[in-house]
Amino acid sequence: MHNDQELSQEESLKIITEMIEKAKSHFHESGSGAILWGSVIGFCGIISFLQLYFHFSIGFDIWLLTAVAILPQLYIVWKNRRMRTVQTYHEAAMNAVWSTFAIILFCLILYLNIVTGITKQLLLDEHQALFIKNTISGETKEINPFVPSSNSLFLLVYAFPTLATGFIRKFKPMLLGGLLCLLCFIASLFLNTTYDFLLLAIAAVFSWLIPGLILRNIYIKQQAAHV
Amino acid sequence: MFKELDPILHSQLRLAVMSLLITVQEADFSFIKEKTNATAGNLSVQIQKLKEAGYVEVEKKFSNNYPLTTCKITPKGIEAFDAYVKTLQEYLNTGKK
Numbered sequence: 001m002h003n004d005q006e007l008s009q010e011e012s013l014k015i016i017t018e019m020i021e022k023a024k025s026h027f028h029e030s031g032s033g034a035i036l037w038g039s040v041i042g043f044c045g046i047i048s049f050l051q052l053y054f055h056f057s058i059g060f061d062i063w064l065l066t067a068v069a070i071l072p073q074l075y076i077v078w079k080n081r082r083m084r085t086v087q088t089y090h091e092a093a094m095n096a097v098w099s100t101f102a103i104i105l106f107c108l109i110l111y112l113n114i115v116t117g118i119t120k121q122l123l124l125d126e127h128q129a130l131f132i133k134n135t136i137s138g139e140t141k142e143i144n145p146f147v148p149s150s151n152s153l154f155l156l157v158y159a160f161p162t163l164a165t166g167f168i169r170k171f172k173p174m175l176l177g178g179l180l181c182l183l184c185f186i187a188s189l190f191l192n193t194t195y196d197f198l199l200l201a202i203a204a205v206f207s208w209l210i211p212g213l214i215l216r217n218i219y220i221k222q223q224a225a226h227v
Numbered sequence: 228m229f230k231e232l233d234p235i236l237h238s239q240l241r242l243a244v245m246s247l248l249i250t251v252q253e254a255d256f257s258f259i260k261e262k263t264n265a266t267a268g269n270l271s272v273q274i275q276k277l278k279e280a281g282y283v284e285v286e287k288k289f290s291n292n293y294p295l296t297t298c299k300i301t302p303k304g305i306e307a308f309d310a311y312v313k314t315l316q317e318y319l320n321t322g323k324k
Contacts, residue, residue, distance in 0.1 A: 007237055007238070007239060007242070009315055009318045009319055010319070011239075012232075012237065012242060012315055013315060013319065015239060015242050015243050015246060016242065016246045016312065018243075018246075019243050019246035019247045019250075019262065019263075020246055020247075020249075020250050022247070022262045023246075023247050023250040023251055023262065024250065082290065084255075085254065085255040085257050085258035085261075086251050086253070086254040086255060086258040087251060087252045087253050087254075088250070088251045088252060089251070089252050091252075092252050
């Protein structure tokens with residue numbers, strides 16, 4: 001393509017259309033992330049079903065594989081980043097959504113593994129314990145309670161769009177807000193409900209209110225510049 | 228009275244580069260070269276002109292010991308491209324009447 005040719009308006013329009021079409025036709029979704037998660041979750045589901053249906057155990061929690069699958073997911077993102085010669089907005093958004101999904105999934109596994117032990121500890125702190133009684137023999141034994149920490153799950157849900165938006169828009173306040181949400185989530189696993197509400201408030205202020213005010217400020221400045 | 232078309236953009240190769248960059252978040256020099264069929268030397272000169280106008284950001288780094296140049300359109304570049312397309316539309320609409 002030469003440069004100093006005299007351009008007519010029609011030629012300009014043709015160049016713009018051609019280049020946009022060329023850029024669009026360059027991209028093909030590899031589907032690696034979807035294949036990875038589809039295989040892992042599908043496999044874990046089938047193994048769990050078979051264990052329950054045929055009453056056998058493989059000796060470990062098969063769902064731990066989902067935590068291991070986070071590594072190939074991160075590798076896919078890293079490899080794509082190294083190999084690509086161009087990054088579209090669409091591709092950046094997809095990477096952000098799937099990477100955030102991997103982080104949230106990891107946190108959910110953490111939640112399921114930690115909450116049981118912590119619930120027991122929190123009850124002990126209040127001098128309480130849960131027992132189950134055999135109504136025939138009268139034998140009682142202590143059970144490990146699982147009291148869902150709903151506020152922790154809310155914090156995880158808060159973190160998802162905040163982190164994804166932060167990654168996609170490369171907007172640091174939201175990225176930091178999302179990370180803070182995850183920290184609050186981890187803290188909420190070890191604290192009782194009273195403090196969970198405080199963590200919810202902190203997460204909401206730092207994930208949304210402050211980034212929102214920053215965005216509003218930028219918007220007002222932009223509006224003023226265009227008047 | 229028509230607005231004048233932005234002289235920085237009203238050039239075959241620079242317009243092609245900007246049209247590519249408006250569609251993507253960022254692109255390597257090799258991608259732009261492949262899509263525009265331009266020579267490396269000419270493309271470098273035109274990207275430099277766009278950079279001087281503040282329409283693109285150029286980042287030079289190394290990947291596997293090879294130099295890697297990445298280009299990205301700036302908000303000023305988006306505004307200029309938008310204005311260029313609007314002016315072009317005005318010309319073309321008048322031509323149809």
